[in-house]
Amino acid sequence: MPDAMQASALSVTLRTVNDAANWVSAVAFEQGVPREYELRKHTYSELKARGLGAQAAQHVIKKTRDAYTTLKANLRAGNLGKPGAKRRVKAESKPVRFRPQAAQPYDDRCLSWQYDAGTVSIWTMAGRLKNVRFACSPDALKMLRDHRKGECDLIERDGMFLLIATCEIPEAPVNEDPAGFVGVDLGITNIATTSTGYRAAGRGLNRHRKRQLDLREKLQAKGTKSAKRLLKKRARKERRHAANINHIIAKTIVTTAERTGHAIAVEDLTGIRDRVRLRKNQRTSLHSWSFHQLGQYIEYKAKRAGVPLVYVDPAYTSQQCSQCGHTDRKNRVDQATFACRSCGTVMHADDNASHNVARKGEAVWTAGRESRVPATPQVAQTEEATRQPAAPYLQARSFRTGSS
Structure with missing residues (x-):
């Protein structure tokens, strides 16, 4: 909360250091993006001559080098498209640029x-x-x-x-003996449904996104500078709104699990946008679905509370009956209704899926826990033991919070 004089000094500082970062970026691009120590040899003296302090100059060089490291990682992961893609070629063909108000x-x-x-x-x-x-x-x-x-x-x-x-907040000791599992089924119509009966409806968030989409279409059609400025402002507002809802949902789930001594099982939906095929009018809803952010919020809140968390394979959780285990595509009557063709169980489809996720979570937890079988005592081998091979011993891999 700076006053007018302090705000002016801070604004000038950010613009100066980011202009300097753009110059360092150009030098790095010309030199083939050398390592940080080599880049410092080419730029440190000039940065000092521009009036930057020693520490500020070091941070400008470091953040520029980190930006190229991030770009390289995105290229390697294919986040900017395949080799030869227009977006990828554009990113590779020019130096990294920093906004005047970028972080310092x-x-x-x-x-x-x-x-x-x-x-x-x-x-x-x-x-x-x-x-x-x-x-x-x-x-x-x-x-x-x-x-x-x-x-x-x-x-x-x-x-x-x-x-x-x-x-840096220390993690609480993990409950190694949970009383059960809270299964969390993620979706668009219902953002999260748990096996304990909690359901976070997505109607309000989806309506908010629809209003923002309509406004974006009008502003994009206008095309003025003020319209583009307002587009960025509205995009940030939409992100904050969605993040706030995800925080509330994650806190509710983790608090319930902590109070009841349960662990949490969440669907691992990594790569779902590449796997599914939807109609054109459904793609906006899919690509604005912030399931990964919700998963991150649940993960870090669970770590702080000492609640075990596992990720499970979501395959067939919406088609399998949580009562008898029968799996059939026809079990899923519509988006909201599940009716088992084998045992006749009828329930909400998301409730059924959450129970299946909880069951899978318990199986993953059991398979991933450290074995508690006592060590075999060292005894002399008998003739009978020598003739008969010992039964194989399987060591289960250790469990880490937040991974399956």
Whole structure:
């Protein structure tokens, strides 16, 4: 919460360091993107001559090199298309660019926090600014005081200045003997349905996305600079709205599991957008479905609460009867109705799938736990033992929270 003078200094600082980062990026591109130490030889002196402090210059070089590392990883993963694709060629053919308000890292030499006073002292191109006020919730302030560690990022967004701090919070001991599993079925119509009866309907979020889609179409048709600026603003608002809903859903699921002593089983939907084939009017809903973000929120909240979490294969969870185990495509009558052709069980389709996910989660947990069979005592081999081969011993792989 800087005053007018402090805001001006922070704004000038961000623009200066990002202009310098663009110059470093051009040098790196010309030199074939050398390692950070080699890149420092080509750029450090010039950055100092531009008025950047020693630490600021180091951070500019490091964030530029990190940007090329990220680009290389995206190319290797195919996130920018196959070799020869227009988007990929465009990314490879020019240096990485930084926005004027892009994030600038600050370490403890450039930024210090005064928690009791609610202020920070921060380096700028105009010198060290002291007593710059900041605001956050009481819980966030306690987290900053107890767990802040490492660098912070300063960014400017819509005229506001934000400090993004990293907090390393120790994980709670994992409950090694859960009373059962809470199966979580993920979807678009119902964002999440659990085997305990909780259902997070997606009607409100889907309506919100539809309104934003209609507004985007109008703004894109207009095509003015102000329309494009408003498009970016509305996109950020939609992301925040979806993230807030996912936080609420994840907190509800983890809190229920923690209170009842259960573990959580979640569907692993990695690659689902590449596997499914939908009509054109359904693709927007699929590609705006934030199931991965919800899974991440459930994972980190479960780690903080000490709740075990496993990912399971979602195959046939919507076609298999949770009561008798009969699997048939015809069991799924429609989006909301499940009717088993074998035993006659009728229930909500998402409820049935969540019970199947819970059952699979228990199987994954049992297979992944460390074996508790006591070690075989060392005894002298008898003639009978020598003649008969010993039964093979299978060591189950150890379980890690957040992986199957």
